[in-house]
Amino acid sequence: MKKLVNVLFGDSARAFGTLSAVLLILLAVVPAKDYFRDWRAYQKGYLRLVRGRGDATTLTRRFQPGLQQIWLPELGVVDRCTTCHSALKEATLVDVKMQPFRTHPPMPHNLTEFGCVVCHRGQGGATTAEEAHGSTKSWEDPILPARYLQSACGQCHLERLTGTPLLNQGREILAQYGCVRCHVIKTPESVLMTGADDPPSLEHIAGKTTREWIAAWLKNPQGYAGSATMPNFQLADDDIRDISAFLIAQSTPEAASSEPAPAVPTNDAAQQDGASLYGESFCASCHATQNAAGLLVGGNVGPELTRVGSKVKSEWLASWLRNPGIYDPGTKMPHYRLDARQIGLLMAFLGDKTDSDFIGNRHLDAATPIQIAHGKQLVNERGCASCHEINGIKKPDNFAPELTLVGSRPLAKILFAPGVPHTLPDYIGAKIRNPRSFGTSLKMPQYSLAPQQVDALVTALLAQTDRAQKMPAGLRIAARKPSDYRPAGKAGQLIEDMRCFSCHSINGRGGDMAPDLTWEGTSVTRAWLVNFLKNPNTLRPALIRRMPRFNVTDAEANTLADYIMTVYQTPAFDRDSLDSSRFAAADVEHGKELFYGKYACESCHIVDPDKDKGYIGPTLTQVGARLNSAWIYHWLKNAQTLRPGTLEPVWNMNNEEARAVTAFLMAQKAGPRKEIARK
Amino acid sequence: MTRTWQACAILLLALGGACVRRPAGPTEAAPKAFGAAVVLVSGDKQEAAIGAQLGQPLVVQVNDVKGAAVPGALVRFAAAGGTVFQPDHGFTGPDGQFTTNVSLGSMAGQYQIVASTADASGKRAQIQIPEIALGYREQLGQQLNTIHCIRCHDPESTPERVSNHDNLKAQAHQFTNGAVMNAISDGNLVAIIGHGGAALNKSAEMPPYEHRLTKTEIDALAAYIRAVADPPYRPQGVFYASN
Numbered sequence: 060m061k062k063l064v065n066v067l068f069g070d071s072a073r074a075f076g077t078l079s080a081v082l083l084i085l086l087a088v089v090p091a092k093d094y095f096r097d098w099r100a101y102q103k104g105y106l107r108l109v110r111g112r113g114d115a116t117t118l119t120r121r122f123q124p125g126l127q128q129i130w131l132p133e134l135g136v137v138d139r140c141t142t143c144h145s146a147l148k149e150a151t152l153v154d155v156k157m158q159p160f161r162t163h164p165p166m167p168h169n170l171t172e173f174g175c176v177v178c179h180r181g182q183g184g185a186t187t188a189e190e191a192h193g194s195t196k197s198w199e200d201p202i203l204p205a206r207y208l209q210s211a212c213g214q215c216h217l218e219r220l221t222g223t224p225l226l227n228q229g230r231e232i233l234a235q236y237g238c239v240r241c242h243v244i245k246t247p248e249s250v251l252m253t254g255a256d257d258p259p260s261l262e263h264i265a266g267k268t269t270r271e272w273i274a275a276w277l278k279n280p281q282g283y284a285g286s287a288t289m290p291n292f293q294l295a296d297d298d299i300r301d302i303s304a305f306l307i308a309q310s311t312p313e314a315a316s317s318e319p320a321p322a323v324p325t326n327d328a329a330q331q332d333g334a335s336l337y338g339e340s341f342c343a344s345c346h347a348t349q350n351a352a353g354l355l356v357g358g359n360v361g362p363e364l365t366r367v368g369s370k371v372k373s374e375w376l377a378s379w380l381r382n383p384g385i386y387d388p389g390t391k392m393p394h395y396r397l398d399a400r401q402i403g404l405l406m407a408f409l410g411d412k413t414d415s416d417f418i419g420n421r422h423l424d425a426a427t428p429i430q431i432a433h434g435k436q437l438v439n440e441r442g443c444a445s446c447h448e449i450n451g452i453k454k455p456d457n458f459a460p461e462l463t464l465v466g467s468r469p470l471a472k473i474l475f476a477p478g479v480p481h482t483l484p485d486y487i488g489a490k491i492r493n494p495r496s497f498g499t500s501l502k503m504p505q506y507s508l509a510p511q512q513v514d515a516l517v518t519a520l521l522a523q524t525d526r527a528q529k530m531p532a533g534l535r536i537a538a539r540k541p542s543d544y545r546p547a548g549k550a551g552q553l554i555e556d557m558r559c560f561s562c563h564s565i566n567g568r569g570g571d572m573a574p575d576l577t578w579e580g581t582s583v584t585r586a587w588l589v590n591f592l593k594n595p596n597t598l599r600p601a602l603i604r605r606m607p608r609f610n611v612t613d614a615e616a617n618t619l620a621d622y623i624m625t626v627y628q629t630p631a632f633d634r635d636s637l638d639s640s641r642f643a644a645a646d647v648e649h650g651k652e653l654f655y656g657k658y659a660c661e662s663c664h665i666v667d668p669d670k671d672k673g674y675i676g677p678t679l680t681q682v683g684a685r686l687n688s689a690w691i692y693h694w695l696k697n698a699q700t701l702r703p704g705t706l707e708p709v710w711n712m713n714n715e716e717a718r719a720v721t722a723f724l725m726a727q728k729a730g731p732r733k734e735i736a737r738k
Numbered sequence: 739m740t741r742t743w744q745a746c747a748i749l750l751l752a753l754g755g756a757c758v759r760r761p762a763g764p765t766e767a768a769p770k771a772f773g774a775a776v777v778l779v780s781g782d783k784q785e786a787a788i789g790a791q792l793g794q795p796l797v798v799q800v801n802d803v804k805g806a807a808v809p810g811a812l813v814r815f816a817a818a819g820g821t822v823f824q825p826d827h828g829f830t831g832p833d834g835q836f837t838t839n840v841s842l843g844s845m846a847g848q849y850q851i852v853a854s855t856a857d858a859s860g861k862r863a864q865i866q867i868p869e870i871a872l873g874y875r876e877q878l879g880q881q882l883n884t885i886h887c888i889r890c891h892d893p894e895s896t897p898e899r900v901s902n903h904d905n906l907k908a909q910a911h912q913f914t915n916g917a918v919m920n921a922i923s924d925g926n927l928v929a930i931i932g933h934g935g936a937a938l939n940k941s942a943e944m945p946p947y948e949h950r951l952t953k954t955e956i957d958a959l960a961a962y963i964r965a966v967a968d969p970p971y972r973p974q975g976v977f978y979a980s981n
Contacts, residue, residue, distance in 0.1 A: 514790060
């Protein structure tokens with residue numbers, strides 16, 4: 060040891076020499092460190108990779124050495140990802156599977172306009188692989204797992220996109236499952252998200268159901284209906300007893316109906332007739348029931364009816380069937396105008412849908428004032444009034460944490476439950492899957508969502524970022540504004556009374572189950588419309604959801620028809636602008652050739668029931684009596700301009716062809732009405 | 739001095755020992771039974787977005803040489819490119835079956851999942867199960883397919899959708915029918931969707947969609963058709979003159 064020190068630092072010359080050498084080495088460290096940087100190795104690797112390829116010259120010429128950067132000050136993007144990901148825009152490298160040299164899959168945007176982190180997250184400014192992708196525990200903004208990528212689209216696209224099914228589904232769940240009734244969520248346009256579910260008012264609940272049913276429901280809503288959106292609040296039995304006591308106690312009687320409840324037939328034939336009336340009225344278009352195999356069959360607009368007989372009181376059911384709008388003015392259920400016999404039949408059919416296991420032998424003793432007071436306190440604590448109207452309870456404000464910026468929540472501020480990986484998507488997912496695992500005192504109830512639904516919700520919530528709020532307004536694709544259209548006058552009252560908007564859309568308001576009626580007055584003839592309103596027949600054989608019969612009077616049908624024919628007209632053309640009486644036989648013949656030849660319309664439509672089998676579009680056997688010739692003519696040219704979203708392809712027929720096919724179709728006045736056998 | 743060296747040596751050994759890699763994962767119980775083959779029960783050829791969990795679980799069964807189900811046999815799953823199994827191995831149940839949930843990796847395309855078991859001598863028996871991951875373009879195509887194409891191109895009816903397949907004079911090809919679809923070039927595929935069947939001397943029952951769908955949407959549909967083809971579509975690639 061001593062010898063070595065002597066050799067190196069024996070005298071001042073040696074010491075100077077040694078120190079100089081050390082200094083030189085130290086100075087060399089910096090350029091060496093730079094020389095051995097990750098990204099240089101990747102760039103060399105890329106050049107090696109392309110060297111052997113046919114288009115090596117082009118690829119090498121396009122390759123830019125050194126640190127690369129996409130800088131977009133408007134978006135706050137400083138991305139150096141392209142330093143290593145050199146091949147993102149090289150389409151010919153599509154067969155390369157090795158990262159970081161893969162080419163970017165086709166996408167709707169240009170890389171240089173948006174950069175990388177806007178969609179993928181991660182730290183754009185980093186120059187090492189680890190820091191950029193942030194798979195370390197402490198890194199705040201790691202790369203977003205591919206399964207949630209659609210959340211990125213949701214930062215700008217506030218309107219539904221066809222290519223983002225998961226994001227759309229997540230946003231629907233936020234509205235459908237009442238998430239937004241407790242949590243405040245504002246879209247980047249500062250619009251408050253609102254619920255699309257229709258939680259019933261509990262102000263008159265004692266008239267509708269029993270305390271025992273309320274208790275069984277509170278214990279497990281999904282035990283009553285698998286499709287119920289009400290979550291499980293995991294209440295103790297005593298708490299359920301007290302809440303049900305309070306709900307019954309606060310209930311006020313609804314305006315008593317003067318009509319007596321109809322007699323409910325009890326024989327087997329009544330069951331049969333009730334079932335067929337249920338079918339004829341197309342109740343299943345909105346309500347689902349479980350079939351023998353345990354599968355849900357029917358729509359999801361109204362509640363599931365598998366066990367409805369165990370729930371509702373018969374007087375309530377009678378008055379509901381007579382006119383649902385009296386109990387719940389906001390209901391989507393139409394006023395069917397059923398007579399007493401029909402109501403009795405439906406009551407017999409629905410009353411039989413019971414499940415003795417659901418309520419079981421539950422019996423609750425008369426409630427004490429202490430129990431009722433405790434129930435009221437619980438209802439306040441659990442935030443029941445966030446969704447339901449309850450007498451004497453105010454809807455709480457800000458009941459749950461605001462989620463407007465949940466997609467940018469810093470990990471440092473999050474308390475993770477044990478076992479949850481430390482990433483934001485995992486945190487949100489765990490919160491939705493099992494909220495109480497974060498603490499037993501938490502109020503958030505237990506939802507029963509499928510794994511795919513949880514992914515959808517996480518995707519929608521991850522779109523609620525800081526970046527989305529600060530995005531330049533020009534980049535935002537605004538959400539469609541909800542329409543507050545209201546039809547006027549007597550016909551308007553009828554349209555509201557029959558709840559046409561539950562299925563049909565007019566001027567941007569309403570459902571999408573049935574055709575848009577905005578320009579129905581240009582489309583159909585008055586005579587057909589009156590007839591159809593009184594007795595809707597099947598237009599599209601392949602549809603299961605069909606227009607029910609509302610038992611309207613002649614006067615009502617005429618009022619509606621007058622209004623529709625006058626008001627719902629397109630400004631694009633006049634419905635009488637094409638005189639069908641001027642069509643010659645030659646036109647009809649030419650149209651027939653085009654119909655069966657060039658355009659093969661019979662693959663979707665039926666004109667001749669003996670020959671044609673098309674099952675997608677409406678049957679056209681009587682189309683000449685149903686539609687106006689000008690409508691058909693413009694429909695054949697471009698149906699999308701008349702009813703956006705219709706399945707009819709855009710034929711772009713020339714004037715002559717459109718005229719000929721119109722002539723042929725207008726000749727189909729009253730073809731033989733044959734029942735078309737269902738497949 | 740020697741003591742220091744000894745201490746150093748012990749320290750080095752200890753460090754070295756710590757660095758030796760332990761066998762991965764927790765120690766497993768030995769399988770109680772051994773099978774000779776893995777067979778698929780359900781869950782193959784599913785479509786899911788990249789990284790997302792498949793809608794249905796993957797169920798396989800272990801059989802012995804006679805084809806009878808073997809309970810208690812060890813099954814392992816493996817696949818390329820970041821595919822996640824929950825769980826990735828385990829023992830078959832009383833019915834000889836084992837169920838796992840699969841989330842595909844982040845690259846679009848077909849994934850071959852390998853399910854394997856070992857017999858008593860350690861010889862491996864395995865099957866390959868294909869699953870399909872859809873990227874952005876393929877997902878858009880899938881959505882458009884359910885709106886515009888599926889009623890004629892899929893002979894299966896569902897309660898919500900009655901198939902129109904058998905009502906046509908020409909038989910619309912199923913998109914999964916790789917034998918037919920893969921023979922159509924990219925150019926022809928886009929042309930048929932855009933200009934209709936008649937433009938390519940095929941049935942006029944296939945309408946033209948060039949004015950109904952955008953170019954991007956037609957490309958997305960074509961990408962989806964390529965993604966679901968069985969046998970898988972192999973692009974011809976680009977040819978260059980040699981240097």
